[in-house]
Amino acid sequence: AQSVTQPDIHITVSEGASLELRCNYSYGATPYLFWYVQSPGQGLQLLLKYFSGDTLVQGIKGFEAEFKRSQSSFNLRKPSVHWSDAAEYFCAVGAWGGGNKLTFGTGTQLKVEL
């Protein structure tokens, strides 16, 4: 079975600073990977996804993520954080042929200091 680890529970960055949120997965084959963002009391919004092909994927709101098979990682990055980016971020992994089930990481709470 697949699993996801988000090592950082909380991260605080200053507005305008760069951001990297870590995500490590465990899966025996090539997974498909997602990053979602959740604002308080809201559902999940998809930021970006990786299925195959180019390992650097671009998403909405200026986010990008890079799939690194050798490191089993799919870290989320943004070059300049805005105060509105403060939210909870979840990495998720799915298995090909796994009935579309996703396994979520525990999430990283991002705080942005003005």
Add this chain to the structure above:
Amino acid sequence: GAVVSQHPSRVICKSGTSVKIECRSLDFQATTMFWYRQFPKQSLMLMATSNEGSKATYEQGVEKDKFLINHASLTLSTLTVTSAHPEDSSFYICSASVRGTVNEQFFGPGTRLTVL
């Protein structure tokens, strides 16, 4: 496109009553819907997977007689929390996907259930 709605967004009920939460795919046909539960400041835990016209598949540890799931059409799934107790208070989120090799899940906005 790919919008999923949930109703109600918030519900407060008395202990022992049943509560029904609806999940609808508004602009696509969802062959599969998923129900998650999220405790405060925690991740999403998959409760069950439902395919249209068939019985839901529950994850280990989820009581199927307590959390009744019905997926009667390609655009509607319902979760009924029966004989609710305070420990059932949580944020319930549904998602929907279309059958295929690799599919995204499109998430609803969630329902906050509070059992008094």
